[in-house]
Amino acid sequence: MKPVLLKTMGTLPEVGRIRTGVKSGKAMKAIDTFRFTSTSESQLQAIAGIYGGEVEPWHDAMANPPNQYQLITEASTIKVVCQPNSVDVQYEMWSKGGRQRACDGEVCEVSIPKSSEYVEQPCMCAAKGQMECRPHTRVNLIIPDIPFSGTWRYESKGMSAAHTYPVMMQIIDQLRANGGLLPVDMTIVDREVRKHGQTRKFKVVEFHTQVSVNQMLTGGGNYSQEISAANTEAPALAEGNEGEVTGSDGPATPPSPGGSHPQDANPADDDDIVDAEIVEDPDPTGPATGLTRDDAMRMAREQNLKIKKEADGSWTVS
Secondary structure: OOOHHHHHHOOOOEEEEEEEEEEEEEEEEEEEEEEEEEOOOOHHHHHHHOOOOEEEEEOOOOOOOEEEEEEEEEOOEEEEEEEEEEEEEEEEEEOOEEEEEEEEEEEEEEOOOOOOEEEEEHHHHHHHHHOEEEEEEEEEEEOOOOOOOEEEEEOOOHHHHHHHHHHHHHHHHHHHOOOOOOOOEEEEEEEEEEEEOEEOOOOOOOOEOOHHHHHHOOOOOOHHHHHHHOOOOOOOOOOOOOOOOOOOOOOOOOOOHHHHHHHHHHOOOOOOOOOOEEEOOOOOOOOEEOHHHHHHHHHHHHHHEOOOEOOOOOOOEE
């Protein structure tokens, strides 16, 4: 195992998770408001004071540690701050034993059994002609209105998030001026997609600014500007609603060779197996059949489905 380069250290501690679902049996059920989990009861109490809800003990065998606290808020929109280089995107496969694969679509790192090491090989999904891995997009956020203890991780396994979050965070980072922290609204939104005779209902999380691009370029609307104005008793800056940028993605952080993944500081700390992509309604029309291989691959990537080759040479996506 290769040592972690000292120059890559300095990551903020993770206080807890931001979630959009609750476990129901063995599956996840979408909810309309944000849910927080953390080992820090005081941090959750501070969030509850702003967004409502009751803090209660929470146990999940797949979480690390298993015994934590949770808060289901009354808010479908919360205020967050995006730190630089806060997004990590890659394809992954998980099992009860942990993460088995991490891939950028070309090079796949495969877990060596009974070891924390990974071995590189070409993308296994491409070789099989079947999507077995799912995109994992992780965003590390700061909640600005509570005592600061570190970051809160939000994670999505949807293709939309993998496409849009990195660019959104990259643009926010580039536009904020004078070193200020730009407040961003994080909102749960209902979506419905119909493709190839299939209807899928799900919830997505979008990020919106409350200031225009012009304001951002001149340093307006960020926290450093607001603090400066407050200290000099100047009038508060007016908030605009221009320049809304929805869901963006920045460059993905590729897996590090030798198994030194950024999120592997605690290799078993991910309960991704529990927090699967939340889809509210199963497809009422059944699988898409009679597709070409290219169409099936494209559809599988777009909707995170699996493909199967039929006896007549056509492909089915389900």
